[in-house]
Amino acid sequence: MRSLVRRWLPTILFGTIPGLVVLFGYLLPIEGLSDLSGYFIDWAVILAGAALFLGIVNVMGVHGGRIRRRQAGWPYSLVLVLAAAGAAVPPLMQVLGFFGAGASGPEVWFEATRIMFAHVIVPVGAALGGLVAFTLALSGFRLLRERRSLWAVIFLIVAVITLLGTTPLAGPPGDLAGDIGMALAEARSWVMGTLAMPGMRGLLLGVALGTVVTALRVLATIERPHSES
Amino acid sequence: MDLLADLGAIEPHVAALIILVVSGLMLAGMMVLRGRRGSAVAVRSLPAFRDLRNRIQDMAETGGTIHVAVGSGALDGQDSVISLGGLQTLEGIADATVAYGVPLLVTVGDPTLLVVCQDVLRRAHERRGLSGFYDPARVRYVAPSPPAYAAGAAYELSVEDASVSVLAGVFGAEASLIADAGSRRGLPQLAALANTQAIGALYGATDHLAVGEELFAAGAQMTEDRPQLVSLLVQDVLRVNLVVVTIIAAALALLGSLGAG
Numbered sequence: 001m002r003s004l005v006r007r008w009l010p011t012i013l014f015g016t017i018p019g020l021v022v023l024f025g026y027l028l029p030i031e032g033l034s035d036l037s038g039y040f041i042d043w044a045v046i047l048a049g050a051a052l053f054l055g056i057v058n059v060m061g062v063h064g065g066r067i068r069r070r071q072a073g074w075p076y077s078l079v080l081v082l083a084a085a086g087a088a089v090p091p092l093m094q095v096l097g098f099f100g101a102g103a104s105g106p107e108v109w110f111e112a113t114r115i116m117f118a119h120v121i122v123p124v125g126a127a128l129g130g131l132v133a134f135t136l137a138l139s140g141f142r143l144l145r146e147r148r149s150l151w152a153v154i155f156l157i158v159a160v161i162t163l164l165g166t167t168p169l170a171g172p173p174g175d176l177a178g179d180i181g182m183a184l185a186e187a188r189s190w191v192m193g194t195l196a197m198p199g200m201r202g203l204l205l206g207v208a209l210g211t212v213v214t215a216l217r218v219l220a221t222i223e224r225p226h227s228e229s
Numbered sequence: 230m231d232l233l234a235d236l237g238a239i240e241p242h243v244a245a246l247i248i249l250v251v252s253g254l255m256l257a258g259m260m261v262l263r264g265r266r267g268s269a270v271a272v273r274s275l276p277a278f279r280d281l282r283n284r285i286q287d288m289a290e291t292g293g294t295i296h297v298a299v300g301s302g303a304l305d306g307q308d309s310v311i312s313l314g315g316l317q318t319l320e321g322i323a324d325a326t327v328a329y330g331v332p333l334l335v336t337v338g339d340p341t342l343l344v345v346c347q348d349v350l351r352r353a354h355e356r357r358g359l360s361g362f363y364d365p366a367r368v369r370y371v372a373p374s375p376p377a378y379a380a381g382a383a384y385e386l387s388v389e390d391a392s393v394s395v396l397a398g399v400f401g402a403e404a405s406l407i408a409d410a411g412s413r414r415g416l417p418q419l420a421a422l423a424n425t426q427a428i429g430a431l432y433g434a435t436d437h438l439a440v441g442e443e444l445f446a447a448g449a450q451m452t453e454d455r456p457q458l459v460s461l462l463v464q465d466v467l468r469v470n471l472v473v474v475t476i477i478a479a480a481l482a483l484l485g486s487l488g489a490g
């Protein structure tokens with residue numbers, strides 16, 4: 001009985017019932033059920049917010065420990081901790097209303113947060129995004145060097161056609177560069193539409209089936225990622 | 230031609246129901262046959278993930294850390310089930326690493342995953358009676374945005390001197406940052422992914438790539454959990470039936486268009 005209460009009751013109460021309510025809230029047009037489903041989704045968002053707090057504690061704990069023990073890369077950890085602490089100041093001030101005696105107080109902190117996002121976080125994120133293009137090109141070269149198979153060659157040819165077909169090489173009709181550009185664009189379109197799309201649909205079909213089966217396992221309490229099996 | 234017109238008029242939900250009923254009957258038949266033969270559930274083989282357990286055993290002697298990146302999919306978002314697939318893989322790896330005393334480092338890009346991954350690690354220690362060795366700081370929340378997460382996970386992989394890198398969960402093209410860090414260190418890398426952009430990005434960078442629904446198979450192979458293996462069988466039967474239906478539908482559409490012409 002005790003095992004039943006410890007193992008199954010939390011799973012059914014906090015897993016299966018909310019899961020089924022949310023699922024049927026989408027499927028069945030019953031007003032009360034949709035409202036209840038909405039409540040559960042709101043609670044999930046609040047829980048995710050609480051998890052973010054735990055995440056921040058984790059980041060600070062890991063990097064604080066690294067600084068204390070002077071482990072490899074500790075100066076980077078120091079920069080991270082200082083940057084995180086600095087970034088927390090404007091929103092905290094805004095929420096707490098510090099220096100907010102004047103009417104413009106909260107706007108100043110809001111503006112500081114906006115500047116931080118617009119001039120630090122967004123450019124750094126974009127730079128990382130740009131870096132991805134280089135690492136992809138690098139992995140293409142590595143592929144050719146380390147895994148010289150027919151598939152690797154096909155992969156690279158398709159990648160080159162797709163890349164070049166996307167670039168604006170098109171020129172006036174009769175011009176060589178323009179003709180090559182048009183041919184590449186048509187080749188890209190054929191590769192994407194005729195070869196890649198069916199493959200992608202097949203993959204997505206498999207993922208969808210896997211998703212449905214796993215979700216059913218969770219709802220049927222066969223899969224319990226949050227408790228002992 | 231009347232038959233073609235009749236088939237074309239079938240409602241999608243009726244077609245789905247027919248596929249489900251046929252799949253159910255097939256599964257029931259297979260279960261009866263298996264019951265008579267007494268054979269175990271056989272699913273598609275992913276040798277890289279099956280052999281990972283042996284590799285972990287070797288690492289117990291040679292030393293080294295296993296890095297598992299579970300991605301940036303939130304458990305309260307639309308990719309939650311993909312993240313659950315990554316968690317299954319992590320569970321299998323955590324069991325093996327705790328059993329052989331190999332250090333495990335887990336990086337996550339979403340705070341909801343942090344809590345669950347810590348729980349997976351804690352339970353793996355509890356199952357072996359090694360609760361005292363559980364260290365929650367071995368699971369690290371890196372960053373909320375996918376590119377920052379990938380860059381941070383690549384850094385952790387280098388700082389912790391990982392010997393094997395596994396990526397299983399929700400990733401985009403930015404996963405190539407983690408794979409690049411692994412390649413520069415010459416690490417064996419395994420990946421189980423569902424996102425087509427990530428699959429393309431990691432095709433050249435990883436040694437073993439489990440794509441699409443194989444993400445769920447990777448977890449099942451690592452844990453060898455019977456319910457997971459049986460659900461893979463269900464997936465396979467459904468998939469085969471869908472493929473057969475798709476081919477029949479395409480053939481009928483072709484016949485229809487030829488007839489109309």
